[in-house]
Amino acid sequence: xxxxxxxxxxxxxxxxxxxxxxxxxxxxxxxxxxxxxxxxxxxxxxxxxxxxxxxxxxxxxxxxxxxxxxxxxxxxxxxxxxxxxxxxxxxxxxxxxxxxxxxxxxxxxxxxxxxxxxxxxxxxxxxxxxxxxxxxxxxxxxxxxxxxxxxxxxxxxxxxxxxxxxxxxxxxxxxxxxxxxxxxxxxxxxxxxxxxxxxxxxxxxxxxxxxxxxxxxxxxxxxxxxxxxxxxxxxxxxxxxxxxxxxxxxxxxxxxxxxxxxxxxxxxxxxxxxxxxxxxxxxxxxxxxxxxxxxxxxxxxxxxxxxxxxxxxxxxxxxxxxxxxxxxxxxxxxxxxxxxxxxxxxxxxxxxxxxxxxxxxxx
Numbered sequence: 001x002x003x004x005x006x007x008x009x010x011x012x013x014x015x016x017x018x019x020x021x022x023x024x025x026x027x028x029x030x031x032x033x034x035x036x037x038x039x040x041x042x043x044x045x046x047x048x049x050x051x052x053x054x055x056x057x058x059x060x061x062x063x064x065x066x067x068x069x070x071x072x073x074x075x076x077x078x079x080x081x082x083x084x085x086x087x088x089x090x091x092x093x094x095x096x097x098x099x100x101x102x103x104x105x106x107x108x109x110x111x112x113x114x115x116x117x118x119x120x121x122x123x124x125x126x127x128x129x130x131x132x133x134x135x136x137x138x139x140x141x142x143x144x145x146x147x148x149x150x151x152x153x154x155x156x157x158x159x160x161x162x163x164x165x166x167x168x169x170x171x172x173x174x175x176x177x178x179x180x181x182x183x184x185x186x187x188x189x190x191x192x193x194x195x196x197x198x199x200x201x202x203x204x205x206x207x208x209x210x211x212x213x214x215x216x217x218x219x220x221x222x223x224x225x226x227x228x229x230x231x232x233x234x235x236x237x238x239x240x241x242x243x244x245x246x247x248x249x250x251x252x253x254x255x256x257x258x259x260x261x262x263x264x265x266x267x268x269x270x271x272x273x274x275x276x277x278x279x280x281x282x283x284x285x286x287x288x289x290x291x292x293x294x295x296x297x298x299x300x301x302x303x304x305x306x307x308x309x310x311x312x313x314x315x316x317x318x319x320x321x322x323x324x325x326x327x328x329x330x331x332x333x334x335x336x337x338x339x340x341x342x343x344x345x346x347x348x349x350x351x352x353x354x355x356x357x358x359x360x361x362x363x
Contacts, residue, residue, distance in 0.1 A: 024354060026337035027346045028164050029053035030299050031072065035341035038120045038131055039079065040070040041138035042149055049153045052347035055162040055201070057339065058146045061107040061169075062178045063115055068143040068187060069107060072123065073097070074169060077104035080118040081136060088114070097172050098232045108176050115140045127303050127318040143184070147191050162199030166224070170209040171233050181209055185216050194218055203263055206233040207246075211258045220260035222296065227265035247284055252291045261294035261336070269297050269333055276309035278329065285334050298339035300327055300346060324349050 032044025033051055045056040058070035074097060077083050082091075082105045091110070094103040107115065121135040122128055141149075143165065150161040167180045184202070188194040196218050203222040204210050208231075210221045223246065230242040245251050247268060255262060270281045288295045299306070305317035313321040323342065327349035330338065340346035 025331055025335060025350055026054040026296070027052060027343050027350065028055040028057050028296065028337055028339045029343045030057055030339040030341050031059065031070075032056055033341070033343055035128065035302060036131065038122045038134055038138060040072060040141070041120045041134075042141050042145060043134065043138050045141075045146060045149055046153060048343045049150070049157065049161045051344035053161075053340075053343040054337075055164040055199070056146065056150060057164040057166065058141075058143060059166045059168050060143060060180055060184065062173055062180055062183060063110055063112045064108055064178075065111045066178065066183060067112040068180065068183050069112070069115060070141050070143065070146060071107055072168075073102075074106045074108060074172065075102050075104040076107050076110075076115075076118070076140075079123050080105075080120055080140065082118050085118065098169060099235065108173065108178050112142070127305055129318070143187050144191075147187070147193070160199045162201070163193075164201045164203065164222075166203045167206075167209060169232070170204060170206050171236060181213055181216075185213070188217065188219070201261070206231045208233040208237075214258040221258060222261040222263045222294075223255045223259045224298075225262055225264040225268060227267050247287075249287055249290075252288055252293060256291040256293055259293070261296060262288055263296045263298055263339070266297040266300070266330065269295070269330060269335065272308055278308045278310050281333050289334070294336040295334075296337035296339060297330065297335055299341060300330070300338050301341045302345060324352075328353065 029045065029048025031039035032041065033047040034044055037044040037047055040058060048056050059072050060068045061071045061074050062068055072079055082088055088105065091105050094101055095106060116139055118140060119136045120138045120140060122131040125132045146163060150163050154161045167184065170180055173180050193200050194217055198219050200219040201222050202213060202217060202219060203224050205224040205226060210223060213221060225243045225246055234241055246255060264284060268282065268284055270278050273279050285295050300323065302320040302323040303317065304312040304314060304319050304321045307321040307326060311322040311326045313319055323345050327346055331349060331353050338346050
């Protein structure tokens with residue numbers, strides 16, 4: 001595998017150049033179209049692409065035999081039927097994941113062949129009961145299967161469907177003796193995607209692994225930023241900085257040395273007050289753009305439980321509120337993309353923003 005020497009990040013060609021040039025926000029199918037299908041399934045990814053998403057987003061964990069698969073977390077009991085499989089009852093255990101004790105079944109304790117016997121299920125059935133009709137229908141996909149799907153759909157839909165993988169809990173997996181990064185670099189390289197101009201972003205909530213990936217990947221990297229807390233590699237390394245420090249002008253300048261963008265929690269863009277209502281936008285979008293960083297906030301979801309109070313339709317957590325209204329407010333801040341569980345609605349909001357005033361009116 002060829003290793004690319006570090007150089008000025010902004011000299012790289014990347015999808016971000018085209019994305020910013022068109023001044024149109026990209027739509028990222030967050031874990032696929034996870035508002036309509038169980039997340040991280042090929043069905044969810046395919047639906048996202050058919051709904052108009054520019055990218056599909058697999059969260060990556062790794063199997064016992066070193067294969068990258070798409071799951072939200074190392075613990076798979078909440079997203080598969082493993083708890084109902086008596087043959088795997090003895091795999092249930094407790095592990096420390098980023099400093100928190102988690103009990104369940106973990107991807108790295110299963111071979112790929114064993115994982116393929118499991119079936120996906122809806123992670124938040126209390127909010128998305130309609131998705132539960134698909135429980136038990138879909139396998140856990142590998143990263144290679146996600147890439148293959150994106151290529152098939154790109155040919156069929158006649159537009160390039162990108163992938164936007166996230167390395168989940170990289171410090172945790174490194175401590176398990178199963179680092180994610182070598183397998184990710186190998187997979188992208190093998191598929192001809194480790195090159196300038198490939199429609200790929202790679203993201204992480206940690207910093208050190210992105211800095212290392214910068215030396216071996218030729219695709220743009222995105223620093224994820226939580227609404228609170230700190231990158232876990234900072235915590236274990238004794239670095240006192242937090243995500244608050246990363247969004248300062250100084251922190252953004254440092255991010256720009258290894259990444260092409262940031263993926264902040266959306267309340268970093270427009271905070272909420274004590275009642276859950278939106279307040280005034282921060283300077284984060286403007287500050288990031290000064291450092292030529294694209295800004296892709298997360299996550300836009302239609303259910304009241306996730307919406308600002310301004311846009312909730314009722315007190316029913318699972319009912320849909322005015323997600324179009326929320327998206328319109330955030331798009332007006334100049335963000336460069338959105339992570340959306342309902343990508344069709346994000347595509348609609350983007351189209352409405354670019355439509356001329358009065359378009360479609362009847363005389």
